[in-house]
Structure formats: structure tokens, C-alpha cells
Amino acid sequence: MNRDDTFKKRTRLNPVILVFFGSLVSGLIYLGYTSSSIRFKVQRFCFNITKEHQESVLLQLPQGLSFNQPSVVGPDGKIVPVTPWLAPIVWEGTFDPTLIDSVYKQQNVTIATTVFALGKYTVFLKEFLESAEQNYFVGFHVHYYIFTDHPEEVPDVKLGEGHQLTVMTVDSSNRWQEMTLRRMERLEKLIESRLVKEADYVFSLDVDTKFYARWGAETLGRLVGVLHPGYYQTPREQFPYERRPESQAFIPYSEGDYYYGGAVLGGAVKDVYEVAKTCREQLDIDAAKSIEAAWQEESHLNKYFVYNKPSKLLSPEYLWQDFKPQTNEVKIIRFSQVIKNYAAVRPNP
Ligand SMILES: CC(=O)N[C@H]1[C@@H](OP(=O)(O)OP(=O)(O)OC[C@H]2O[C@@H](n3ccc(=O)[nH]c3=O)[C@H](O)[C@@H]2O)O[C@H](CO)[C@H](O)[C@@H]1O
Numbered sequence: 001m002n003r004d005d006t007f008k009k010r011t012r013l014n015p016v017i018l019v020f021f022g023s024l025v026s027g028l029i030y031l032g033y034t035s036s037s038i039r040f041k042v043q044r045f046c047f048n049i050t051k052e053h054q055e056s057v058l059l060q061l062p063q064g065l066s067f068n069q070p071s072v073v074g075p076d077g078k079i080v081p082v083t084p085w086l087a088p089i090v091w092e093g094t095f096d097p098t099l100i101d102s103v104y105k106q107q108n109v110t111i112a113t114t115v116f117a118l119g120k121y122t123v124f125l126k127e128f129l130e131s132a133e134q135n136y137f138v139g140f141h142v143h144y145y146i147f148t149d150h151p152e153e154v155p156d157v158k159l160g161e162g163h164q165l166t167v168m169t170v171d172s173s174n175r176w177q178e179m180t181l182r183r184m185e186r187l188e189k190l191i192e193s194r195l196v197k198e199a200d201y202v203f204s205l206d207v208d209t210k211f212y213a214r215w216g217a218e219t220l221g222r223l224v225g226v227l228h229p230g231y232y233q234t235p236r237e238q239f240p241y242e243r244r245p246e247s248q249a250f251i252p253y254s255e256g257d258y259y260y261g262g263a264v265l266g267g268a269v270k271d272v273y274e275v276a277k278t279c280r281e282q283l284d285i286d287a288a289k290s291i292e293a294a295w296q297e298e299s300h301l302n303k304y305f306v307y308n309k310p311s312k313l314l315s316p317e318y319l320w321q322d323f324k325p326q327t328n329e330v331k332i333i334r335f336s337q338v339i340k341n342y343a344a345v346r347p348n349p
């Protein structure tokens with residue numbers, strides 16, 4: 001058969017093939033409109049594409065860009081509910097708790113929560129866990145991972161439905177700075193070994209804290225940081241960012257929008273992994289040069305957030321300090337640092 005014959009054969013076959021595929025396609029379209037299961041699959045497929053797209057948008061910023069510092073409370077005393085890159089700032093009154101919980105319940109999400117209690121900090125666990133059980137993601141799947149060098153001191157707190165706790169025994173350190181900054185490395189490893197399979201979202205929280213009010217699905221997002229209660233009305237050149245250029249956490253006086261607290265870091269497992277891994281790498285570079293940033297991992301977290309913007313910010317309602325009097329703009333204190341005697345709980349000054 002020469003090339004011409006093949007060509008003729010193909011052209012002769014074409015109408016048959018066309019009719020066949022034509023009926024197949026119209027049949028599928030018909031089924032698509034009549035069969036609910038196919039329609040459901042088509043809808044799910046489209047939904048996944050949209051979701052994937054929205055969730056993967058990284059909010060990166062080049063270094064050296066000049067921009068004005070945004071305010072958190074306006075001159076009229078009113079709260080500002082959004083950042084200049086259009087991320088929500090979660091305040092009381094900006095969300096409907098029942099509605100937002102229902103939205104995330106549909107997705108059957110699991111929230112991993114890492115808490116470090118090394119050395120004498122195990123004393124904070126009881127109040128932390130008891131108050132969390134009253135307020136923190138009530139009715140959701142929550143898995144606490146308690147990292148400690150004293151597993152026998154983890155209190156037996158009754159957990160609500162869907163909540164579970166795993167004790168992770170780790171080596172002791174003799175410097176408090178070491179305990180706080182190694183959280184990044186331990187979080188990174190935990191995500192690699194377990195959380196990728198066990199959770200959708202993860203929060204890393206300070207243990208010297210207490211919940212006073214609801215903390216629910218309004219805090220979920222791709223990458224979540226909290227505004228530090230001590231600096232949300234401070235000019236950025238006075239932020240306690242690391243200012244020595246030798247440190248990887250260095251931020252120039254003309255940059256940075258907010259000062260974030262190291263006590264809360266959260267988001268989707270994959271996005272928090274990027275933060276933990278990057279901060280751990282930067283901490284390692286600093287350690288090799290014998291530099292420790294002003295506020296350890298909090299300084300590195302702030303550096304990360306200046307150039308990789310969080311997709312959601314929690315207002316200081318989500319990180320207060322018990323010694324700080326409540327202010328007008330803060331209608332509800334949800335989570336707060338308890339008053340601690342530094343000399344009594346830390347192993348070194
Ligand atoms: C409110 C807030 O944002 N606090 C941050 C701030 O001071 P803080 O005074 O809150 O630091 P901190 O003493 O609470 O240490 C941070 C956390 O490390 C753990 N820990 C620390 C010491 C110890 O002996 N055992 C132990 O388990 C524990 O989970 C504790 O909550 O700066 C720290 C870094 O310098 C962290 O970024 C804190 O999150």
C-alpha cells in the first residue's frame with residue numbers, strides 16, 4: 001500500500017470515526033446533564049483547580065522595595081481589617097464564628113498543634129491544655145504534639161471529642177535560647193515524618209500561655225502570623241527586628257510592615273514547612289558565625305514574613321500579655337502570655 005492508498009483509506013474511514021466519536025461526546029454531555037454523579041465529579045474537578053490555584057499563590061516581595069508602614073488601628077481608633085496585600089487581619093466582628101466553623105467542618109480538617117515544654121516550662125502545660133480544651137478548635141480534629149524532656153510531667157488532661165495528644169520526648173538543653181530556637185528544626189522534622197500524612201493545618205504555640213476565649217476556624221489559612229501585642233502601634237524603625245547585617249535575620253530600618261510574635265505560627269502543613277525549614281537554615285548559618293539574632297527564631301520569622309507575606313494575620317486578640325491592660329480596640333482577649341518569673345523558670349539569664 002503506497003502513501004496515497006493509506007491517505008484514501010484514512011479519508012474513507014474518517015466519516016465513520018467522526019460519527020462514532022460524535023455520538024460518544026453527545027452521549028457524555030447528555031449524561032453529564034442528567035447524571036448527578038458525573039455532574040458532581042465535574043464540579044469537584046473544577047473546584048479542585050480553583051482551590052489549588054488560590055492556595056498556591058505565594059505573596060513574595062523583593063528586598064529593598066520602599067513602601068509605607070501600614071497601620072493596625074486607624075487615627076479614628078477603628079481597627080484595620082486588611083493588610084496592603086489584601087490579607088485579612090482577624091478581629092472580633094470581622095467573621096461569623098458559626099458560619100466559618102461550618103465551612104471548615106465540611107472539609108473535615110485536622111489541625112496539628114505543636115507545643116514545647118522543656119526544663120521547667122512543663123509547669124505551664126496544665127493550664128495551657130485545660131484552657132485550650134475549652135476554647136481551641138472545639139468540635140474539630142486536633143492533635144497536640146507535646147515536645148518535652150520530662151515526659152512524666154505531662155499532665156493527664158481530659159480531652160474533648162476528636163482531640164488527641166502525643167508526647168514527643170526530646171533531649172534537654174541548658175540554654176533557654178536554644179530551647180526556643182530549636183522549635184523550628186523540630187517542627188520541620190515533625191512535618192516531614194508525620195504531619196504531611198496526619199494533618200491539614202498546623203499551629204506552633206508558646207506554652208507559657210492561656211486561652212480565655214474562642215480560637216476557631218477563622219484562624220485557618222495558607223500562612224498565618226500574629227501581630228505582637230507590644231508593637232502593633234510602634235513605628236517600624238523601633239521594631240525589635242535584628243539590625244546587624246551579619247545576621248541572616250537582618251531587616252533594614254526602612255523595611256517591614258508589622259512585628260509578628262514568635263508565640264504563634266500557623267497555616268497549611270506545606271507552607272509552615274517552608275517557614276520552619278527556611279528559618280532553621282538561617283539559624284544554622286547564624287550559629288556557624290556565632291551570631292544569635294536579637295529575639296532568636298522570632299527575628300528569623302519576622303524576616304521571613306517581610307519577604308513572604310502571610311495570607312492571614314491574627315490581631316493581638318490572639319496573642320495578648322496578662323500584664324498588659326486591655327485596650328479599646330481589643331474587644332476580646334483570646335490567648336495570652338501568663339505572667340512568669342523568668343528567673344524561676346529559665347535555666348539561664
Ligand atoms: C509572646 C511572644 O511572641 N513570645 C516570644 C518571645 O519571648 P517569650 O518570653 O515568650 O519566650 P519564652 O520564654 O516563652 O520561650 C518561647 C517558648 O520556648 C519554649 N521554652 C522556652 C524556654 C524553656 O526553658 N523551655 C521551653 O520549653 C516554650 O514553649 C516557650 O513558650 O521571644 C521568644 C524568642 O526569644 C519566642 O519567639 C517567643 O515566642
Ligand SMILES: [Mn+2]
Pocket residue numbers: 206207208263337
Ligand atoms: Mn512565651
